[in-house]
Amino acid sequence: MEAITQDDVFLILKLIEESKYDELHLEIGDLKLDVKKQGRGPSVADTQSFAEESAVPSPPVVFPADAAERDLSDSAKAGMDENDLIPIKASMLGTFYRAPKPGAPPFVKVGQDITADDTVCIVEVMKLFNTVKAGVNGRIARICAEDGEMVEYQQTLFLVEGADDLDEKKRKSA
């Protein structure tokens, strides 16, 4: 594959600037490029420096459908074994909300202890607000969906370190 030149990048930026889309997600071989208009995500300067390298680290993914991919990169960072964590999954497709209403504190944060009956989030379908219970005792290890974005049926919303694992850890450290 031919390397993308700076001119190409300027051309791409110009295209998105003039288009009605807010964001662009481009993948050519190893190169991944994400551009967002409203200043979220990588800035123009970031993108330029991407162009000068041949392989570029993947910036934050744009689509929530890529949640699985994101889980992997996050767990690599945290050095945790994915398999030990228990997923809390969406029981329906809808919009994921971490808090009961805009501006309110979220139901749960990373590191927070939860019991099975605790509400962890809301999934909204056409103004119908469905509260999601944890269904498991433990500690929130990771939040896998973006607030206000669509989550699919059976998409992992949270990963939980199970209470049993936590107990074992305590025993080991003691």
Add this chain to the structure above:
Amino acid sequence: MGISRVFVANRGEIALRVIRACRDLGIETVVAVSEADRESSPAREADRAVCIGPPQAINSYLKVETIIAAALGSGADAIHPGYGFLAEQPDLVDACEEHNLIFIGPRADHIRTMGDKLLAREMVASLGIPVIPGSAMVATGDEAQEAAERLGFPVLLKAAAGGGGKGIKTVTAAADLSDVFDEASCEARAAFGDDRIFIERYIPNARHIEVQIMGDSRGTVVHFFERDCSIQRRYQKMLEEAPSPAVNEGLRKEICDAAVRIARHIGYENAGTVEFVFDQKECRFYFLEMNTRIQVEHPITEMITGVDLVKEQIGIASGNPLSVAQDDITMSGHAIECRINAESPHRAFHPSPGRIDRWKPPEGEGIRIDSHCYPGYVVSPYYDSLLAKLVTWGTDRSDAIKKMHHALEHFIVSGIDTTVPFHQYILHNREYLKGDIHTRWIEDTLLREYGQ
């Protein structure tokens, strides 16, 4: 009002058909998939697949709110419903309007009018187009008896909310009527939430002939000639052809004009099919019903006219005029479609779900395959059994039949039972070859010979 991303609210071959049409038009696609369809061909070919729910259609493909939420959440600006599922659900059209999504199909009120078979009959009769002799709504067994005696037995009891061959019962003798009436209204209430029943005279030796029409937002309505769908089993079409071997030029003009008049009268937009019953003895046709969607058998019309009907649907929904004028629509040659289903013909067409081991559809000039199957694909028990639509085109009917013989012979599929051998059986039959058949021919004649 351009469309840049279409949400495909369907599965199987029709989802793939819509995805490919969009791709040709430079339009992005997002396809709804149930948990059972995550690995399906449409999921792979669409730009994105969104899992909308569990395998049962009632909790996935039939949920209006979920479809709307998924379309909005994935940034689509239009929804294509395919056929079946929500294609003729006016609530989906209303919800699209409410959320500024374009519904690629007709208006909600047209779906409602034509979905009510009694209302549709009345409307069509008011245009002076013949409808099958029948009754208004019959509310009691006595009313049914009176209407049936006036019409003469045998009669058909039909659910007003039925259609597509569903909610129909035949009564041959007066003594059975009251029991069948009670049964029919109970079943109609359970199936459609509407127990209104009406009665029609049964027309023996009839053919099912339908006219493809299309209307745009400028009020232009055109037809794409007729299809003959008389090869049916229990009101379900098995094999269709275009043009009809039983229709001459004069009759063709008459039924096509009638279909266009109906659509024009209501200002119909997008693709629709006006179905007629053709009484071969009297050489008369009667309006049966109108379907407000793209139909399974649309490819045979595409083969003889050269017009891509799905692309026309998308163009019309975008606000464009029809790309063809009536005078430009001509027909050439003959096309046949065999519906290849996962069913066992030797076991009374029992469904045959399971894993497809080998799958190699025939190829060649004049052969078209619309299918979502591949080797290793698991035919799920949750959905209808259509595996592929095998279509052949020939310079005339016998050429199309010859190609179909060849195509069926070279259709390699194993692991599940299919209707391929039964189609071969039909195509070898002398009456079929002569075109001398009717809508009950499969059940009354061919299946007896087949050993059912």
